[in-house]
Amino acid sequence: MLLAVVGLSLNSYIFADTWTDPEVAAKEDPLFDVQGEYGIAEKGQAWAVQVIAMGDGKLDAYALEGGFPGLGFEKGKKRIHLTGELKDGIATLSSQDKITEAVIKGRSLALKMKGEEVGSLSRVERKSATLGAKAQEGAIILFDGTDADAWEKGEVVDGLLRNNDIKTKRKFGSYTLHLEFRTPYKPKARGQGRGNSGVYHQHRYETQVLDSFGLEGKNNEAGGIYQIAAPKLNMCFPPLTWQTYDVDFTTAEFNDAGKLTKPASMSVRLNGVEVHKDQELPKTTGGAGLKLAPEPGPIYIQGHGNPVFYRNIWIVEK
Secondary structure (H helix, E strand, C coil): CEEEECCCCHHHEEECCEECCHHHHHHHCCCCCCCEEECCCCCCCCEEEEEEEEECCEEEEEEEECCCECCCECECECEEEEEEEEECCEEEEECCCCCEEEEEECCEEEEEECCEEEEEEEEECCCCCCCCCCCCCCCEEEECCCCCCCEECCCEECCEEECCCEEECCCECCEEEEEEEECCECCCCCHHHCCCEEEEECCCEEEEECCCCCCCCCCCCCCCECCCECCCCCCCCCCCCCEEEEEEEECCEECCCCCEEECEEEEEEECCEEEEEEEEECCCCCCCCCCCCCCCECCEEECCCCCCEEEEEEEEEC
């Protein structure tokens, strides 16, 4: 619930148990600096751990066989769930069968399996390979931090674009789109209440935006094409981390009678890793503002009552 809005700055958007500024979150909630990824940001590691803040000192975690998603872990490999809490500056977690245990002190996580030390894993902060990508030649700049003139109802907050149900004034057919987003830190929220937004292509097909860090990777989580296809793997980074979407969208084709002859499709990279390849879009997704038709449509960014912010948005028409 929105408690107060006073002026146009990140700290002005005060939500219950919600943070939009990482520096403030780190000062006010000790879980913020515990949650995150522990391991090595390269291929070849045996295990990595993703730790999720759940509020009131509680933590969830997942030990991932082969390393982080995108660096070794993939669906089908072992994914061990742990729960625990932070007390006196030390976080202790264990699996339900007590076979796997983790202790976090500072920026280091000690992982044990069957009583044997697996390794000491350091906290890392991965960045997308496409973060800060410069607009390609011929690109249309939709937002560069200076103004929101390209958007209906666009609002700039501390140089960022707020997700208050906005759409581009211009409409598009086929294109390549780059954008960057940051979900809020909402440790007490669950499911679709945790940093929910979405980017709608032609206001018809949604690529989901959500703080789904550490989760399974479903079609209603980050990287998913809502109600159509789950991502190949969950590439979502922790909340208040800048993340990227790079989408290659091909519009649907119709005959002269207006009958669909070929559905739209898209290839999607989340944080630089391909999560969909030429995925057909046989229908519009939930919340779509336009029906299936030959006409182009705008880029629409969903609000959904969550303070999600965007930056560096550009598009190249095909």
